[in-house]
Amino acid sequence: MVGTEETEKRYLLKAEVLDFPYSKRTRWLATRMGYEISAMSDQENGLPEFQKWPELKLPDLLFSDTVRQVHATIEKEWDPLQRSACQTAAGRALWKHVIHDPLADLLAGETYLTSLHEKIKRDCTNDAREISGVILAVRTLWIDSKLEAALHSFNAADTQVVLLGAGMDARAYRLSFLKESHVFEVDLPEVLQMKNTLLQAAMEATNYHQHLTMKAKSLSRVVADIRCNDWLEKLQISGFVPEKNTVWVLEGVLYYLSHSQAMQVLKIIADKCKLTQTVLLADFMNKASTTLSNSIFHFYSDWPDHLLPSLGFSHVKLSQIGDPDAHFGLMPDPLNLFNKLRSLPRSIQTHPDDGKPCCRLYLVQASGSPTKAIS
Structure with a gap:
């Protein structure tokens, strides 16, 4: 563009x-x-x-x-x-x-x-x-659009956005609707250090300096490993306020974690629904998708829209790549892989046409608040 x-x-x-x-x-x-x-x-x-x-x-x-x-x-x-x-x-x-x-x-x-x-x-x-790359494009656009809608729904000027496993995310520099939000990027020290070095190099380059104008109200980088149990404490030390309305983003992260690690992260986020308006935006692999790399992908959920309510979220909406809110005009071919999968019930593990595993990526928005707690 x-x-x-x-x-x-x-x-x-x-x-x-x-x-x-x-x-x-x-x-x-x-x-x-x-x-x-x-x-x-x-x-x-x-x-x-x-x-x-x-x-x-x-x-x-x-x-x-x-x-x-x-x-x-x-x-x-x-x-x-x-x-x-x-x-x-x-x-x-x-x-x-x-x-x-x-x-x-x-x-x-x-x-x-x-x-x-x-x-x-x-x-x-x-x-x-x-x-190639269309999944990354759709996932980015989906999270951007849901993030904007969630922040608008809060009707509050002072909001928080937490990017867990933020990696090379640059949303704080490119999304103007974050102007009233405090953004927290949580990741490993070596990741944040390398990212900071790259951004510093951009600051010193004439052609890049213009792109480093902060769009968010504030940005805090939090050195923490979400696979450990102390990341929330480190987040709070960095200025995160549990009582403020918050959107949590887990983009391309969950399936790299073990089952126990992923569940612990999800439970910590879900627990915040008891304190304030809380929204989770995340992508989940189904079980078949983990076979794409048995040594890399671990956590999966075939039914995240059932899992998340059991943890404390009151509303969950699941989308698949190619759904009306998850294609952005990028995959209209009815015979592409994603549209073919959408036509099959999620309970089917292998495709009847070729016998291959039905590898699905779910885009999930979950929310909850003290006034909408599950009884």
Whole structure:
């Protein structure tokens, strides 16, 4: 998306709500990004056929000594959970026609940008029904839109947003609706240190300095491991107030945790429903999805909309990629993987067409408050 105006992104999100035709919405996005567009097709989904994805243009800052050293250390020393932060940033950087995140390429690094771009090019060449990184794009847009709606629903000027396992998240710098919110980024010391070094390098670079204007009311980085039992105490020491209305974000984190660790985190958040208005935004894998990497993915829930009420949330809404509130015009093909899965009951573990596991990613919004406590 060209420019830095938040209104552009808000227009994109509202295009979905206003039910703009796919053709109108996609042509608007594509022309702003300079895509090479062939004639509009008469396909049922109404989308244009893109001749090619834009070529990857890496910013000069990625080749500075400081930034190169940071990303070399990340490649050498970080585990899969930590490195997933860079993968997410790469998705936001390369899907910039729908996500405005000027810091994403810096935070992602050359390795992850190049790798994802190669996958995207291959998908485009092969006319794939879903393009690599689309899940990251949809998840980002879904959380952004639900976060904005949740903060507006609080009807309070002094609110809190806690990003657990924040990684390379830059929401505090890119979302203007956080102007009345105190944002807390919680992560491991090495993650926050590397992130701070990258942002400091951006501060010193002419082309990036303009993107480091704080949009949130305040930002606190909290060094803590959510796999341990002391992260809430460290959060409070950093200024978090349990009695203030809070949105908690667990993006791309839960399934890397053990079952006991994930449940402990969810219980701590759910317990805050007894004190104040509390909203949780998170993504959950089902059991079949953990088979994608038995050594990396651990926690799962086939029915998070049943699990979370049992912990104390009074309202839970579950979406799947491709649902009306979770596609943003990015996956209209009825035969793509996500739409095919949505047509099957969640109880089915293997797809009847090919016998493959039904790997699902659920986007879940849960909420509760003292006045709506479960009896």
